Amino acid sequence: MSEVNLQQSRCVVLVGMPGSGKTTVGRELAKRLGLRFVDSDHEIEVRTGVKIPTIFEIEGEDGFRRRETQTLDELTTESDMVLATGGGAVINPINRNLLSGRGVVVYLNVPPHVLWERTRHDKTRPLLQVPDPKGRLQQLYVVRDPLYREVAHIIVEGGRGTPHAMVRLIEKELHDLCAH
Template structure:
């Protein structure tokens, strides 16, 4: 790989977990855009949402993505909503290989149910919110992706192996 590999998808799709495994397998550095954002600001994402709102968070997220688009080969796990801004979609499309890690609503609900560090899911009905998020973002994930990998029926290691194999073959969908 001579360019960054961006992992996109909704929260709970496995971007960070699969990303770390994929980076190790490919011998590349790993970056998590949410972690980079937290390290830069000295604040966690729920705090940023509370103080600056979603718009403030998205602005900061864009700055981090812009800086990660350096052309350095690395695996980058992005935040689930990174595709919401058109300028982010253009950065993703123009600066590397984009892999959409897709998961069913049931899997996303299960995987996110025990994590309170997800501000958008601090609502009465997290399942309905996840469904709304998927409906809002699915077309954007597909728009930017060079490859789609369904993660429902595989372990994170199996998903990382699948993505690595497909990267060597070139862009595909599953």
């Protein structure tokens, strides 16, 4: 787990696999903390004027990842927000440094079988449009879990309970972290 710098701006960053609840939990957490909510994938779509699957189709994953790094670099300099990142944001070491160095990072850790249940009918996730999306989720989890843990200041075990319960747990962890 990352060391937290309590002099950081009030930026809470949510990381985790596709389907872990970053957007849903992030919206509610922002409301509870009185902060604004930003979804980095949505921000990329607004800036480019196209949906992420289109970016993947035209520029490939590398092109998307370059856009993601630029967007995260800009967003993490802002304060008073809850930022939900894309599931693969932690792949790039530059992104990991940006996230852990500029905000308090919360990893929503959800088991792959739960992720599969949540995402199996979602056709908007480019990396899951493969012959074996369940196997692909397992592979991605194996690669990404250590990277999420590397940047996280707080790890929340998800998959059970409601988004509201996860928000309460994150609030408690944030309070405990800031009390030290």
